[in-house]
Amino acid sequence: MILTERTAHAVAAGEVTVAYRRWKQPRVKPGTTFGTIAGVVRVERIELTPASGLTDADARRAGYPSLDALVATFRGDRDDPLFRIDLSWVAPDARTTLANDANLTPEDIADIDALLERLDARTPWARTTLARIGQQSGITASSLTAGLPVGKESLKRRIRTLKEHGLTRSLRVGYELSERGHAYLGATDQQQGQRT
Numbered sequence: 001m002i003l004t005e006r007t008a009h010a011v012a013a014g015e016v017t018v019a020y021r022r023w024k025q026p027r028v029k030p031g032t033t034f035g036t037i038a039g040v041v042r043v044e045r046i047e048l049t050p051a052s053g054l055t056d057a058d059a060r061r062a063g064y065p066s067l068d069a070l071v072a073t074f075r076g077d078r079d080d081p082l083f084r085i086d087l088s089w090v091a092p093d094a095r096t097t098l099a100n101d102a103n104l105t106p107e108d109i110a111d112i113d114a115l116l117e118r119l120d121a122r123t124p125w126a127r128t129t130l131a132r133i134g135q136q137s138g139i140t141a142s143s144l145t146a147g148l149p150v151g152k153e154s155l156k157r158r159i160r161t162l163k164e165h166g167l168t169r170s171l172r173v174g175y176e177l178s179e180r181g182h183a184y185l186g187a188t189d190q191q192q193g194q195r196t
Contacts, residue, residue, distance in 0.1 A: 001019075001021075001027065001028050001034055001043070001085070003019070003036050003041065005037050005038075006063070007019070007063050008036035008037050008038035008039075008041070009037070009038045010063045011036070011038065011041055011087050011088075011089050012036075012038040012039055012041075012089045013089075014089070015063065016061065016062060016063040016087070017061055017086060017087060017088070018058070018061045018062050018084060018085065018086055018087060019062055019084075019085045019087055020049070020054075020058075020062060020070065020073075020074065020082060020083065020084055020085070021074075021075075021076075021082070021083050021085065022074045022075055022076035022077070022078075022080040022081070022082050022083075023076065023080060023081065023083055024076070024080050024081070025081075026046055026083060028043045028046060028085060029043065029046070030043055030044060030045050030046060031043065033090055035093055035095075036093075037093075038089070038093075039089060039090065039091055039092040039093045039096065040089070040090040040091050040092075040093060041087050041088070041089055041090060042087070042088050042089075042090050043085055043086070043087065044086040044087065044088050045084075045085070045086040046083055046084070046085045046086070047083065047084055048081050048082070048083060048084075049082055049083065049084040050082070051071070051074075051082045054067055054070070054071075055067060058070070095163060095164060095166055098165070098166030098180060099163075099166040099167070099168075099169060099178035099179065099180050099181075100178065100179050100180070101166070101179065101180055102179040102180060102182065102183040103183070104180070104183045104184060104187055108184075109184060109187050109188065112165070112167070112184050113188075115165055116130070119158070119161060123149050123150060124148075124149070125148050125149070125150050125155065125158060126158070126161075126162065128147075128148060129144055129148070129155070129158075129159065129162070130162060130167060130168070130177070130181065130184075130185065131185070132144055133168055133175050133176065133177050133181070134177050134181065134182065134185050137171075137174075137175075137176040137177070138171055138173060138174040138175070138176060139174050139175060140173060140174045140175075141153075141155050141156045141159070141174075141175075143174075144159075144175075159175060162181075166178055166180045166181075167180055167181040167184065168181055
């Protein structure tokens with residue numbers, strides 16, 4: 001299940017507690033969790049609900065100012081069932097916590113070194129990409145592919161690996177280094193300076 005950035009943050013703040021989806025059949029189950037930009041969200045309950053019974057109050061609980069605004073977001077065929085999904089925020093995304101951690105131990109640095117070596121083993125892209133993002137916050141995948149042996153879509157998938165390890169963040173447009181990514185580049189630059 002995908003939530004918009006605005007909705008995800010509203011769930012985390014306790015302002016949104018429900019979502020509505022037109023699906024041919026349920027795509028989530030009660031008790032399951034999923035990641036959002038604002039952290040981990042749990043599906044508390046899912047039930048069929050008639051669209052004709054929705055009110056402006058229901059729309060507000062879903063984060064919309066009016067019933068019309070909510071109904072305008074429904075996808076799928078009008079004949080598809082409408083599901084009400086009760087949501088709750090569980091915790092920050094572990095990747096966010098990791099990304100915010102700039103206190104790197106020598107073991108952390110060695111682990112990141114090993115990760116980048118592994119990612120670059122067959123097709124060199126990771127170290128160059130990390131350095132370029134560090135030089136230009138907001139750089140896009142299209143710009144990052146210049147001189148790299150991978151295309152834009154492939155690079156976007158690969159950058160997700162850097163994000164999974166807390167080194168980068170996705171912006172609305174482009175990428176930036178996380179605190180952890182900055183700390184890693186700073187530490188490795190210092191180490192390189194000490195070796196010379």
